[in-house]
Amino acid sequence: MAKESSSLHYINYLSLDKILDAQHPLSGNGKSAAHEEMLFIIIHQTYELWFKQILHELESAVDLFKEKKIDEDNVGVIVGRMDRVNKIMATLIGQxxxxxxxxSLDFLEFRNYLSPASGFQSHQFRKIEVLLGLKIDTRHQFGECPYHAQFEGVKKDEILSLEQNDSLFSLVEKWLERIPFLSMKDFDFISKYEAAINNMLEEEVSIIESADLTNEDKNIRLRMTNENRKYYKRVLDEDIHNKAIEEGETKLSYKATMSALLINLYRDQPILHLPYKFLRSLVELDHKISSWRFRHMQMVEKMLGQKIGTGGSSGQGYLKQTVDKHKLFTDLANISTLMISRKYLPNLPVNIASTLGFNYSK
Ligand code: HEM
Known part of the structure; x- marks a missing residue:
């Protein structure tokens, strides 16, 4: 039998002495302690351990994306790690x-001891946000204090330097922009896609016109089709897209958006399976983080009502603002607005379909 002192032991390998000796309720010990404080400490510590694992996965994805050439094996590795991050996030929501x-009454037994500590000061949570691409100027800020004012010394420097570095968002954008599929020999994707949309809308118009409907109903439907036509036109216009970026309505560059559209439309092509899965995992992560923010905000509402947070924010009101505002990959989710059914999808010329090599990774 392995002895704790002489060879590697479960307790040593996992540093359990340190971990299990790290719960120090401030309300005291024994009978005078607030019973619920132990749960409060352990759940936060558990979150921080999972944040550590999430950072481990995201940092590796960022490193792989920084490489000049991202081959298919690496896209597969990244997809696997993103999938893991999403599973962890599901657990964090469930917790x-x-x-x-x-x-709320139980919480009040020890809340006074916590002030001014707050989840607001979770360094790892901020690192996750910044590594994904959340920038200081797009955050919902309360009062005059930037979020990093909560940190000092090395911790603050680390956050500030992360803000300056490439994030997963910026690396994914560059990767999408590099994909040379948009204008392949004999196949100009955007003009083919535009023609397919026109085809689809013309067919819609003729179905409406020949339908057994009153003139009023027909006019309503024709107006809807026309609105859709304007929408597609707007999306395909690079100048309009760039203006929307300037006005903060969209983030992803025009070229990256068109590549993401191509990947989504031609996801059935074997070479695009993994890029498609990867883009989907980013949307999933955005939704999971946003669900966590929403659930945390609801819990805070139940626990504190409209009380001010121990970190000094307006509490529930502040948290509510972050649910939508701190999403990062909305542009990828919105690609679904541009989907057309397979029957209208322009066929890829046979030579292109068969020679789609892995050169998108260059
Ligand atoms: C009784 C339970 C909890 C209450 C009442 C609570 C309350 C709050 C409040 C009011 C804020 C806003 C900042 C402030 O003024 O303090 C906040 C932020 C935050 N809390 Fe909690 N919290 C609780 C549990 C948790 C848990 C278990 C975690 C897990 C790590 C957590 C993580 C965070 C994070 C990361 C923020 C910053 C969110 C942001 O700025 O977007 N909280 N919390």
Whole structure:
């Protein structure tokens, strides 16, 4: 039998002595302690451990994306790691159920001891946000204080330097822009796609015109089709797209958006399976983080109502603002607006379909 002192032991390998000795309720010990404080500490520590694992996965994805050539194997590795991050996020959302077994009255037994500590000061949470691409000027800020004012010394420097570095968002954008599929020999994707949309809308018009409907109903439907036509035209116009970026309505560059559209439309092509799965995993992550923000905000509402947070924010009101505003990959989710059914999808010329090599990774 392995002895704790002489050879590698479960307890040593996992540094359990340190981890299990790291819960120090401020309300005291024994009978005078607030019973629920132990849960409060352990759940936060558990979150921080999972944040560490998320950072481990995201940092590796960022490193792989920084390489000049991203081959298919690496896209596969990244997809696997993003999938893991999404599973962890699902667990983090679920864990709030455990915390909600504590009532607002229970919380008040020890809340006074916490001030001014707050989840606001979670360095790892901020690193995750910044590494994904959340920039200081797009954050919902309360009062005059930037979010990094909560940190000092090395911790602050680390956050500030992360803000300056490439994020997953910026690396993915560059990668999409590099994909040379948009204008391949004999196949100009954007003009073919535009023709396919016109085809689809013309067919819609003729179905409406020959349908057994009143003139009023027909006019309503024709107006809708016309609105859709304007929408597609707007999206395909690079100048309009760039103006939308300037006005903060969209983030992803025109070229990257068109590549993401191509990947989504031709996801059935074997070479595009993995890029498609990867883009989908980013949308999934955005939704999961946003769901966590929403669930955390609801829990705060139950726990504190409209009380001010220990970190000094307006509490529930502040958290509510971050749910949508801090999303990063909305442009990728919105690609679905541009989907057309397979029957209208322009056929890729046989030579292109068969020679789609892995040169998109160059
Ligand atoms: C009783 C339970 C909890 C309450 C009442 C609560 C309350 C709050 C409040 C009011 C804020 C806004 C900042 C402030 O003024 O303090 C906040 C932010 C935050 N909390 Fe919690 N929290 C709880 C549990 C948790 C847990 C379990 C985590 C897990 C790590 C967590 C992580 C965070 C993070 C990361 C922020 C910053 C969010 C942002 O700025 O977008 N909180 N919390």
């Amino acid at each position: 709030l159920d455990i915390l909600e077994t504590m009532t």
